[in-house]
Amino acid sequence: MARRFPFPMPFGWFCVSLAADLARGEVRSLRYFDRDLVLWRDDSGTAHLQDAYCAHLGAHLGVGGTVEGECLRCPFHGWLWNGAGACEEIPYSERINRKARLRTYPLVERNRLLMAWYHPHDEPPTHEIPEVAECADPEYGEFRSSDYVIKSAIQEMAENAVDPAHFEAVHGHPQTGSIDDYRLDGVHQVMLSKQKFPTSRGPIDARIDVYKTGAGFAVTRYKGLIDAALIGCSTPIDDETVHLRFNFTLRNPDADERTQRIADAFVKEVNRQVGQDIPIWEHKAYRPAPALADTDGPILEFRRWFSQFYVQPVDAQPVDA
Numbered sequence: 001m002a003r004r005f006p007f008p009m010p011f012g013w014f015c016v017s018l019a020a021d022l023a024r025g026e027v028r029s030l031r032y033f034d035r036d037l038v039l040w041r042d043d044s045g046t047a048h049l050q051d052a053y054c055a056h057l058g059a060h061l062g063v064g065g066t067v068e069g070e071c072l073r074c075p076f077h078g079w080l081w082n083g084a085g086a087c088e089e090i091p092y093s094e095r096i097n098r099k100a101r102l103r104t105y106p107l108v109e110r111n112r113l114l115m116a117w118y119h120p121h122d123e124p125p126t127h128e129i130p131e132v133a134e135c136a137d138p139e140y141g142e143f144r145s146s147d148y149v150i151k152s153a154i155q156e157m158a159e160n161a162v163d164p165a166h167f168e169a170v171h172g173h174p175q176t177g178s179i180d181d182y183r184l185d186g187v188h189q190v191m192l193s194k195q196k197f198p199t200s201r202g203p204i205d206a207r208i209d210v211y212k213t214g215a216g217f218a219v220t221r222y223k224g225l226i227d228a229a230l231i232g233c234s235t236p237i238d239d240e241t242v243h244l245r246f247n248f249t250l251r252n253p254d255a256d257e258r259t260q261r262i263a264d265a266f267v268k269e270v271n272r273q274v275g276q277d278i279p280i281w282e283h284k285a286y287r288p289a290p291a292l293a294d295t296d297g298p299i300l301e302f303r304r305w306f307s308q309f310y311v312q313p314v315d316a317q318p319v320d321a
Helices: 154-162 165-169 257-283 299-309
Strands: 012-018 027-032 035-041 047-051 066-068 071-073 080-082 087-089 107-110 113-118 144-150 178-185 188-197 204-213 217-223 227-238 241-250
Touching (some): 012 027, 012 035, 012 217, 012 241, 027 227, 047 107, 144 257, 154 227, 154 241, 154 299, 178 299, 241 257
Antiparallel strands (some): 012 113, 027 035, 066 071, 107 113, 178 188, 188 204, 217 227, 227 241
């Protein structure tokens, strides 16, 4: 079968878990970046992400592996691995194999998330994930999180942010929004826009301002009936499957009931709209030379910007020919 997308695996910082979802001493199996991984938190509270298969004889460390202090014990022969991927102990040998290593991924706990750095050549991080002010603001609440596994590619999904025309056609917004400002600066993208947002009492004027860093992390700030921040995280499972996480935090410092009802309706509506996007994402194909209208958003600028997160260039030829 022909691939719908010509994109290789992007590199960058990607969310692998909500920080609160990984307890001390917990070991979890994951699959991202077309690799089997093990995520674990040591007894001191530090989280680690490593390749899942033991460097000794290949046992899966996420299936029966146990945390001991600052290390992870293999369930097969009991080899003990530290958070840097080095062997600390072989129970049946007085000598440690100093050459044995587990591939270990840079991992930071920030904005209530566990963010892992992935690069196909294991090169070190080239940028940092910014602190999101709302996550430390007491006027904003705990995360309301939802997640989706979608058969698409990160670039295709992220392109929605610079495509205001689809809000009217797909989501039933009263009219096509307008982009006030679109800026690209290294790994950062900023898009400030106005949008009519549908409500039970009719459309209202609202702002949707997107601040994206790298391939898989974006903060979308909404202002209208309510102030809200959406931390959106897209993590590749493989070349054509994405784990999308939406983490909402909403401003309601006085625990006002009316504001709470608006917040509930807002989160429900945004998730409803994601549900409308998914069948399009899962069945569309990449057009390397799209036929654009003169009022379309900065789609080509976005594509050129996103291409920096691939090690090899994207094939410019259609993939469905």
